[in-house]
Amino acid sequence: MVGASRVGRRELVGGAVAATVGTLAGCRRVRPGDVESSTAMAAVRHLAGVVGPRPGTTPAYFRAAEWVDAQLDRLGWQVERQRFAVPGGFSWVAPVDAGDSVNVIAHRGDLRPGVPWLAIGAHLDTVPRSPGAEDNASGIGVLLTVARAVTWRRTRLPVVLIAFGAEEPRGPTDDDHHYGSRAYVDRLTAGQRRSLRGMVSMDRVGVGDAVVIGSPEDGDPLRDQLVAAAERVGAPYVVESGQRSSDHWSFVRDGLPGVRLGSTPYAAYHDDSDVVSVVNRDQLERTARVVVSWIR
Numbered sequence: 001m002v003g004a005s006r007v008g009r010r011e012l013v014g015g016a017v018a019a020t021v022g023t024l025a026g027c028r029r030v031r032p033g034d035v036e037s038s039t040a041m042a043a044v045r046h047l048a049g050v051v052g053p054r055p056g057t058t059p060a061y062f063r064a065a066e067w068v069d070a071q072l073d074r075l076g077w078q079v080e081r082q083r084f085a086v087p088g089g090f091s092w093v094a095p096v097d098a099g100d101s102v103n104v105i106a107h108r109g110d111l112r113p114g115v116p117w118l119a120i121g122a123h124l125d126t127v128p129r130s131p132g133a134e135d136n137a138s139g140i141g142v143l144l145t146v147a148r149a150v151t152w153r154r155t156r157l158p159v160v161l162i163a164f165g166a167e168e169p170r171g172p173t174d175d176d177h178h179y180g181s182r183a184y185v186d187r188l189t190a191g192q193r194r195s196l197r198g199m200v201s202m203d204r205v206g207v208g209d210a211v212v213i214g215s216p217e218d219g220d221p222l223r224d225q226l227v228a229a230a231e232r233v234g235a236p237y238v239v240e241s242g243q244r245s246s247d248h249w250s251f252v253r254d255g256l257p258g259v260r261l262g263s264t265p266y267a268a269y270h271d272d273s274d275v276v277s278v279v280n281r282d283q284l285e286r287t288a289r290v291v292v293s294w295i296r
């Protein structure tokens, strides 16, 4: 039986890779019901419970990036790494070293110049003392849940998934955080910028009973899209303005459409008590269903 399941998996991966080179058109459209929150919980358990604290330039961070890369690859996504330099500083009162960090970027081979696309991101790093179950293994967990849900499924536009490095602050100003997403935005071509229809950052999405949908300004049309998506799946939600504290801000401050999901306050924030038990599986599932409803 072990042998049989191994062969099955190999066939599935091969098929998923084939699907990325042109047969997706024959697949049905993804549905919110395709979401399986077990994927998200497994990610939270691995990143917070096994890897632990993972500031963006540390060996632990690179182990986490390797693991996310392998998960996406196994699901048939084409994965690339994007390295960038990060300065040293103080991250939530603990010193952190300068060094390189990396974004893990995945697509399904369906990106074409001039064709509109969507980006979904979550930061993978933590502050030095925190295992980061909620901040932000929860967001990576939902990212992988969405990745799995759309394997063999069509979406309304090509989707890019990004696990961002070095989101957490290394100093007090607006230029002292979000290093991975700023490197990603900096390296977009003019054509990619023109055709990006929206970026959603999932950051702390496993606490609370309602999905927080945040944007820097009121009346954000992308935020309205996410609100409509929440209503379609019957997910309770809260709308938040003045939200600049995650990777979506790197996009918005550069003139691109970006929204954040998540940010419900919790006692273990940036603390060594941000462990697996903090995260609520139902909230992960709710968030994943909203995202799938947005991209379907």
Ligand SMILES: [Zn+2]
Binding pocket: 123, 135, 136, 167, 203, 204
């Ligand atoms: Zn965070």
